[in-house]
Amino acid sequence: MSRFKVFSGILSDDPLMNPDFYNWNRVKLRYCDGGSFAGDSEFQTLNKTIYLRGQKIWTAIIDDLLNKGLNHAAKVLLSGCSAGGLAVFHHCDQLAQLLPEAKSVKCLSDAGFFVDLTDISGSNTIRPFFASLVSLQGIAKFLNKKCVASYGDPLTCFFPQYAIRYISSPFFILNPAYDMFQFTHCFVPPSSDPSGQWSKCKLNQDECSAAQIEVLQGLRNQTLKALEPFNLSTGGTFINSCLAHCQSELQDSWFAPDSPRLGNKRQLVTGTLKERL
Numbered sequence: 001m002s003r004f005k006v007f008s009g010i011l012s013d014d015p016l017m018n019p020d021f022y023n024w025n026r027v028k029l030r031y032c033d034g035g036s037f038a039g040d041s042e043f044q045t046l047n048k049t050i051y052l053r054g055q056k057i058w059t060a061i062i063d064d065l066l067n068k069g070l071n072h073a074a075k076v077l078l079s080g081c082s083a084g085g086l087a088v089f090h091h092c093d094q095l096a097q098l099l100p101e102a103k104s105v106k107c108l109s110d111a112g113f114f115v116d117l118t119d120i121s122g123s124n125t126i127r128p129f130f131a132s133l134v135s136l137q138g139i140a141k142f143l144n145k146k147c148v149a150s151y152g153d154p155l156t157c158f159f160p161q162y163a164i165r166y167i168s169s170p171f172f173i174l175n176p177a178y179d180m181f182q183f184t185h186c187f188v189p190p191s192s193d194p195s196g197q198w199s200k201c202k203l204n205q206d207e208c209s210a211a212q213i214e215v216l217q218g219l220r221n222q223t224l225k226a227l228e229p230f231n232l233s234t235g236g237t238f239i240n241s242c243l244a245h246c247q248s249e250l251q252d253s254w255f256a257p258d259s260p261r262l263g264n265k266r267q268l269v270t271g272t273l274k275e276r277l
Helices: 054-065 082-098 128-135 147-152 154-158 160-166 178-187 199-203 210-227 270-274
Strands: 040-046 048-052 075-081 106-112 171-176 237-242
Touching: 040 128, 048 199, 054 082, 075 082, 082 106, 082 160, 106 154, 128 154, 128 178, 147 154, 147 160, 210 237
Parallel strands: 075 106, 106 171, 171 237
Antiparallel strands: 040 048
């Protein structure tokens, strides 16, 4: 793992590249546990003990930041991309509870809205994957208790579309309707395409046939359907049509001349993210 990371996009300190957040204190939590900082378990394999301590890593980092001055912050934005974006759903309210004196604690999930998807073969690939993850990492005990009580199933509450109903902190979702990771791994996983008819399309969207593009609307439709319960009065969404995965930390998609726009506004200001903070 590289010891150094370039801060770009929402993490940039350049006022021309990140005019709203360039002068904020910024901290990047390096992802290392494989479970969105949500588990705490251990198991034996090949005479070795494997420790999965995502929740403890999260707690230790936040405790350290609180001691370094986070407890005096007036405004706090917790953001994350992909698995980090999924972590935001599961830690947003936890962070808010640790900062009772803050003027605002708000959250932004970028490409973390993993949908409980039916793939092109009619199967569901991501649910059994998440089931094994929740079980292996002992995640169930850390999920939103109101959500688990409502659904009676911790696995369901690991999916953002169900968990979001029980998050009380202001929340903003940035996600493509055609999320590239979900397209290639969940909507058209290898198991659903044994003959490889989608191989070229998945590598280069210019190679997608008209019929495949039509099928891809199913991913968009399921994503938008999953977002319907989200309460826009306490948050917001920006769902664009990019074939992408993670946009807020990439300068080209966050704030650049050709970054995604709504009307005449670039992504940074689209959806009034700044106003909501």
